[in-house]
Amino acid sequence: MNAASPSSPAVAHYREAFERVRPVLPGSPARRAEAMARFAELGFPGTREEAWKYTTLRRLEARRFTPAAAAGEAAAPAALLTQRLVLANGAPLQALPSSLAGFRLSSLAADTEDCLLRPITDLGTERFAALNAAFTAHPLLLEMGPNQQSDEVLQVTMLTTGATPVMASPRIAVRMAPGSRGRLLLEHADDDAAEHFTNAVIDIELGADSHLTVYRLQHQGTKAFHVERIEARVGAGARCIVRDSQLGASLARLDVHVSLDGRAAHAEVTGVFLADGSRHLDSHILIDHRAVETTSLQDYRGIAANKGRGVFNGKTIVHPGAQQSSARQVNRNLLLTPGAEIDTKPDLEIYADDVQCSHGTTTGQLDPNALFYLRSRGLDQSEARSALTRAFAGAVLALVDEPALASRVHDELDRRLVRLLEVAA
Amino acid sequence: MLSIRNLHAQIGARKILKGLSLEVNPGEVHAIMGPNGSGKSTLASVLAGRAGYEVTQGTATFMGEDLLPLEPEERARRGLFLAFQYPVEIPGVNNAYLLKAGLNAVRKQRGLAELDAFEFLQLIKYKMKLMQMDESFLSRGVNEGFSGGEKKRNEILQMAVLEPKLALLDETDSGLDIDALRVVANGVNSLRSPERAIVMVTHYQRLLDYIEPDYVHVLADGRILRTGDKSLALELERRGYDWVRQEASAA
Secondary structure: OOOOOOOOHHHHHHHHHHHHHHHHOOOOHHHHHHHHHHHHHHOOOOOOOHHHOOOOOHHHHHOOOEEOOOOOOOOOOOOOOOOEEEEEOOEEOOOOOOEEOOEEEEEOOOOOOOHHHOOOOOOOOHHHHHHHHHHOOOOEEEEEOOOOEEEEEEEEEEEEOOOOOEEEOOEEEEEEOOOOEEEEEEEEEEOOOOOOEEEEEEEEEEOOOOEEEEEEEEOOOOOOEEEEEEEEEEOOOOEEEEEEEEOOOOEEEEEEEEEEOOOOOEEEEEEEEEEOOOOEEEEEEEEEEOOOOOEEEEEEEEEEOOOOEEEEEEEEEEOOOOOOEEEEEEEEEEEOOOOOEEEEEEEEEEOOOOEEEEEEEEEEOOOHHHHHHHHOOOOOHHHHHHHHHHHHHHHHHOOOOOHHHHHHHHHHHHHHHHHHHHHHO | OEEEEEEEEEEOOEEEEEEEEEEEOOOOEEEEEOOOOOOHHHHHHHHHOOOOOEEEEEEEEEOOEEOOOOOHHHHHHOOEEEEOOOOOOEEEEEHHHHHHHHHHHHHHHOOOOOOOHHHHHHHHHHHHHHOOOOHHHHHOEEOOOOOHHHHHHHHHHHHHHHOOOEEEEEOOOOOOOHHHHHHHHHHHHHOOOOOOEEEEEEOOOHHHHHOOOOEEEEEEOOEEEEEEOHHHHHHHHHHOOHHHHHHHHHO
């Protein structure tokens, strides 16, 4: 056994913390206890575990976070959209409105045994999904009724805040009834006042022919730890779109698992990550094709600079019987400065014979011919590098069809690229 | 304006320019011709500041200033322009952005205010008409998906916008059909002025039917072996390059 033994002091710490908070947690006590036991059983991962090969959690494991209490008040980042809800340390900052942007909103009642804490299994983040299920105090349910459709975007800002290091466990369940259509922007931020740990779970179910677009903006501060699991089950003819921007935190791990369960279900998981400074950003995407005529696209652009490190693991599995499916995987990575590193592993497993699949991965530096061309027209080194870097990310950012978010992400990238390219020049 | 003396340049250990000298004055049009591998494109690259070339001997000054230590963008801002033999495709960086950023960088160097969006658009539309280019081109990626002819027209459009003091045209005629060649040549000719010099590097005499040079130089074995007027180009077309080499080695 390595340092990641389940009986580690860290696990003991969370077990004790759980004993203190469990009397006040809503929902089924048995489900909470099972979740805690599952976390204790799995413990913290070591790098010998394939899913954590390039990401060590030693720093996370060494910290003693306090499970966050609901924040009475907190300074949330300015809203990007008019329809917004702020969850501070997982709890709504104001009284929960009954509906927003077409979604019905509710929280876990004190004594109901509902879907909000259902176990989320497998992948490297199973343990953290269980830890979340043990501690999450105000899981939020977003529902869209049958054939209900909204073009508005509901922004949910998940803010982690406190003077001392806290662990926040926001959890959102999204239930899209058949034929419904909705859009969500999930934003992760923190106050950067201490080394907080955000452990989020987003649990999505799409009924037949429903559409859900989830935009994601993770721009936590430079001290933050962030672990997140997005789990989606997609029914027949339904479309699940994830547009990810993984920009912040000191250490962030995101697992996205989309299961295409019904005929002609469709998934797109696309995004950018920017691992500058000494950030470590690790994204694992898994798409399961479990039914005929299912289609998927994964397209990620990763940028690393300085001592930043990126890890990308994109996997698509076409299961037996998922005939006439098509899957495309693209992962392109850019190393802006010497010393930066991106470890990428594309993975395509095909157990059906009548399918169309492709994947491609590249990792490299900016094209010197393109740089020279721009400079020969008068652009200085940092302008030219910044233009090419923006173009690199732009191919995926162009898919973000919510203008306020797209321009926010572009601004953030510009601001950070200018700074780091000036340093590099 | 441009004064090159005894220039030696190499890539790695391979010596390419071996004592090249050339004087270019404002208002002049020079054609540099020569066989493949003679160093024509190397000359253009060294003057524009492309990385990978080492100058081991000699000097190159531009407007009285030593050119060789300058960064590529510093050369561009001082009024040196290279029309690429192989213009680079840059998806995601649009033509309008490049033209505006380049123009404002050059204007800043000249002590002029930046153009606002409206002034820029007026200017660019006028220049695009000259090059017979469609306005939709502005929002496209730089050279992205352009045909060979469109790429070369785009080079001359950039030149027309940046208004350089010295334009180096590297094999601008290669890959062009006769109609595209005419458009490109018209663009270049419209930029001829007493203050501006043009140096064309070319393989074929054909271009010189459309852009008439004041001087024709033969570049072979890394040096300029012979200089004449445009009749020299016709003679090269007829007789090839070997006789120039032979006469040079006999001398």
